[in-house]
Amino acid sequence: MKMAPLRQLLRRSRFFCTKASAGGRHRRNVKQVTRSNLSTSLEELRAHVSDCDFIALSLRRTGSASAAWQRVSAYDTAEMAYLKAKRAAERFQVLQFAVCPFSVRGSKVTANPFNFHLFPRDELKIGMPSYSFSCQTSFLESLVQEDFDFNACIYDGISYLSRAQEPAAKVRLGNPVHCSYIVKSPSSLSVADAVFVGRIKSRIKQWKDACKSSSTKTDDALIRSLRQLALGGEQYGSRPCMNIDVSTERQVQLILEILVEFFEELVPLIIPAKGGGTQAVRVVLTSSKEDKNLLERELQNLEDEQSRRVRGFREVIDLISASQKPTVSHNSLNDFTFIYNMFVAPLPSNVDEFICSLRSVFPHIFDVTHLMKEVVPIEKTPNVSASHSYLKNRFFAPIDMEVPCKGTENEGYNSHGHNVVSICHLFAKVCSILKLTPRTGSPDARHEDIALESYANIFGPSIVGPVGSFEESIRVWTSSTRAVSTEDIVFLWGFSKGLSARTLKAQLGGSPDVFLEDCFDVRLVDKSCAIVAFSQPGLSGKLLSLMSSEEISGRLREMVSEGLKGASYEVYKRICRQEGLWEGVELADAFDKALADSNPSSVAESESKRSEIYWCSDSIINLDDL
Amino acid sequence: MNSPSSVRVLSRAVARALSTAAPTPSTFPLKTVTRSNFEPVLESLRDHVRSADFVAVDLEMTGVTSAPWRESFEFDRHDVRYLKVKDSAEKFAVVQFGVCPFRWDSEKLSFTAHPHNFYVFPRQELSVRGSSSEFLCQTSSIDFLARYQFDFNLCIREGICYLSRDQENELFRRFNESSNLPRDLVxxxxxxxxxxxxxxxxxxxxxxxxxxxxxxxxxxxxxxxxxxxxxxxxxxxxxxxxxxxxxxxxxxxxxxxxxxxxxxxxxxxxxxxxxxxxxxxxxxxxxxxxxxxxxxxxxxxxxxxxxxxxxxxSKIKAAVGFRHVIDLLSSEKKLIVGHNCFLDMAHIQSKFLGPLPKAAEEFAASAKKHFPHIIDTKVLLNSNEMLQRQMKKSSTSLSSAFALFCPQIALGYKTPDLSLASRVKVEVQVDDIRASSWDMGVKHEAGFDAFMTGCIFAQACTHLGIDFKLRSPLEDLAHNKLLQGHLNHLYLSWTSGDIINLTTGNITGKSLGANDSKKRSRKIVFENIVLLWGFPSKLRAGEIRECIVKVFGYSSVTSVYQLDRTAVFVQFSKAGLVSDFLVLKETLERNNNTVSVLNPLWKLLEGGKTRAANYEAYKEICSSPLSKISFADQAEAVGINWKVKSAELEVAEERPSREDEPSHGSFSVNEIIDSFYTPVVEKQVGSGNL
Known part of the structure; x- marks a missing residue:
């Protein structure tokens, strides 16, 4: 601490790279980007992206999960994990998006962090990109701790539109679209078409001739405007133009075909209708071939400009995607559900579809948490800084971080979004420990790095549950890895609140006909609900049928009469799929609602879906990740 | 040791000054209250409220509607309108609360106003089970606040926290429970x-x-x-x-x-x-x-x-925070004045008292208990003919009513005018500084909006014939005869003109006095309505009407109203047609053969995702706490069993139609509202006080 001023002075006076082994000392070197400096920063980023090996990403959100059970947990299959992440991505908003292109050369890592401030401002007044978003006060307060400037974010944050929203936005804007290609329609002209073509053709000719003749003569203004009125002509910039109203897309096609004849002078523009489709075709008269080229270039620029304005921050995403460089994040399922939803398209309802579609946008995604799993038990490393200190104490893998210092705080550099640099650092460190040398040299060499590639694109419930938030946090699971089929899982609720997993287990042990000793384990999901995992097949079904039968006896009977209820993993799946059941803070509420609401139609629905989830039913959950 | 941090602070301040347009201080004197000065301000406010003749309030929220289809529609029944307000009050947060006590000064012959602008933030000081630490922001509303230079930093960092009465009771209950339990050593x-x-x-x-x-x-x-x-x-x-x-x-x-x-x-x-x-x-x-x-x-x-x-x-008391102000207003039983304030009252109920009841009547009962005297200036301006004449048919939005009714205040007494003689004088007092002249205040700053509302009310009172100069200081304004007809009348929804009487819980479809009669001529018979959604996305209201008319005859459909791009209301001319339609739809879908495809209705059913239900389903969907952007997604997520719905409907159809419904012949309008989709920005963003 006492060294700090000196070091700062040194850094400022030298004004070039500082080196350090830990992440802490580059804190001020993150370039902050708002809408005022987006375009210049974009060029800078483009250069760094083309030079780098990897791109690390880190997102700051307005919230994560509304209730403890809604967090992605180890008892979730891939599908459940995805549904939970999807729900969060659809509710919450990203306020900061840090991007850090970095290169690894041996033990040296060079990183160039950018932190983009986002706000889903409806720039075009069309209800996009986002109608509303949720905030969790605890998340906003942690931003306050970091001295986050909410005014800057809301006033100057960069907006964006997803790829799916962009075409819709263009239609809603109603700006004319230049259309240069015309495909001759295969079908022959009907009588009505022929009449239409003849009428339009003569109208265009008349108008064109009139314009030409008027341009040679010097009429007075009154006559010119009268003529314009009579012919339906208008001005497009400095050039004369005419609007031809259309009622069907067929007519648009026909008009474009007619215009082929006049291609040397006339440029067609399509004016979209508000509700979609086409309202009119605008024909612009140019004075020469050069003039026509000029107009076409102008139109192209206009369109590019508009597209840039519409895309906003998505330019960055498109840039990363186009580079095909591998991306690195700390929790890829959470990050990429947000990224997909904000910048690609609404999230598909199915996890396979999501992963498949995501891969076409980001072909290589590395999850640092997943890589860390190879080295350390997951519960030791709930976040980036915990991972850092864990590795630091156990492994000798010095990494030389270099974050070039390009400016001062006044020039828009500070520590916000610094987490992304820590992710780069952590990634390099874990790779070094795992002896996965990230490639050096030519870009092609990367694909030869099969060892590292085997870690790419793995999504799953990789996050730990809230450490310590579970009562007592007693670890009921044995230390050996044990996989449990979802069929051997039973959810229990309705026991007295505040019971610990151990006590519950002891109580259940009083019914030895199902709860054979050493054949089951109990864990709390939240205060209201517990999971029982059987290590013998068939016991879960036995328990559930026993609980609803007359034969129930002993301690279990007592517990059931006091309100204990049970359900299979299938019911849990139904809860995850049916958002209407997500209300309530506690999982027990959702279970009660799900059971009360098991009407014929939803049963039919789940049966029809059963075939597609069968692959899921033998999917395993790794209880050691708890 | 100190140098780096002070440098940092300084440079941060510089950076902030450069990067963000800091909210410009208004020259209008306004008491800004955050958690740092809350306690002393609360004490002084107690005196102001006690001596006040009335208290004007205004709220700024983080949003108004949680989905486009939750906006107010013509086809909303009263109970649905209430559900929409309830949804809004439950989901969005209050970020600013303006409280402005007005007191008649019989010596100066003017009102003295004490405008307070409280920054409120739902910070969780103590964790309350069941209370959500989550709130929704409507992007357009946040942007709207930003346009009026709202200071989000101040709100989130320094906003005053609060607990509702229910939450406070729950905390005490839990505390007592835990302290009475023997130490758990089990x-x-x-x-x-x-x-x-x-x-x-x-x-x-x-x-x-x-x-x-x-x-x-x-x-x-x-x-x-x-x-x-x-x-x-x-x-x-x-x-x-x-x-x-x-x-x-x-x-x-x-x-x-x-x-x-x-x-x-x-x-x-x-x-x-x-x-x-x-x-x-x-x-x-x-x-x-x-x-x-x-x-x-x-x-x-x-x-x-x-x-x-x-x-x-003492911890819980501290966490009660801003609710002390609400308790003060409630316990003093003062006349509360708001402008189009039904949503404000719903927010007050849900944030500071307890959960909103399921029906408007119960809400009225609760509101009456806590705030027995409420005047809505928007209702007042629209329902009194004399005031209507004063308004000269101009907009009754808060700022234009203020400019029209109180030009002397709005313009800061800068234009001496003979007509100002009949104007009520208002002085503003903040701390010890009194002012009767200032530049225009900041619109949509809750404290200033409350002040404007109070000024309009004071002026309206004089137009109604209340002479403050002759009034005895002991007389309670809330019991003034001239105001009784307007007391506790609030707009349930301004767009429809439905007024709820909080004293009785009754809802009347028309405003009390003169109003645009053409607007209300259209009667809607909810039994005749079919709700359609999930149809092919290219279909618009006109085409949907066309399809149905081809099957059921030209006069079968009274109107088609587009709810959003994915859903429409179809109003039939007879209730019987509703079930006919549902039965035909089901038959076509079940058979799914060439004959079905030839039916004109098939165009509606293409894609196999078209759903239909009666009006009750709409209510059920609106009452769900979910808010998907499109109506079709919402309906799917809520997951109501539609088969049951249509079966119920056939029973309902047997029932004779109620007497208060007009005969079918009286439907004059064959109106199709197409492409309703043009965004009405002001409606969405103006936080309820239009």
């Missing part, structure tokens, strides 16, 4: 310590406590402060006195270690007691206390319990 009690670290720790504590006790009892002089630094931890023992008893204060132990300590004292020492004392602040004291006897022990535990109780009370 998990720990009989089990031998298995963990070696625990065994060592327990032994060490045993020795430590024994030494300490012995030194006390034997009068040893070496009661030393000790710090266990050997292990590098910061565990500390400190001898202090707790309520005249020697005590050992434990610092730096984990919860687990404290539990072991508790075990040690209860098992091995009769004359030591472990207690945990929380006297209100964030600091909790962990103490091992020396006791003389069992009687002394009981006394001590009682003392500790009382102190903890006082501590919890």
């Amino acid at each position: 998990d720990f009690g009989d089990r031998p310590l298995v963990n070696m670290a625990d065994v060592f720790f327990t032994e060490r504590m045993k020795i430590k406590f024994k030494d300490w006790r012995d030194s006390l009892v034997l009068g040893g002089s070496s009661i030393s402060e000790s710090q266990e630094s050997s292990s590098g931890s910061n565990q500390q023992f400190q001898t202090i006195f707790y309520n005249m008893r020697p005590a050992l204060s434990l610092i730096g132990f984990t919860a687990h270690q404290l539990r072991l300590i508790q075990l040690v004292t209860s098992k091995h020492f009769d004359d030591l007691a472990y207690v945990s004392v929380n006297s209100g602040g964030s600091h909790v004291q962990q103490l091992v206390i020396y006791i003389d006897s069992n009687a002394d022990k009981d006394l001590l535990l009682k003392e500790v319990k009382e102190e903890n109780h006082r501590g919890a009370e």
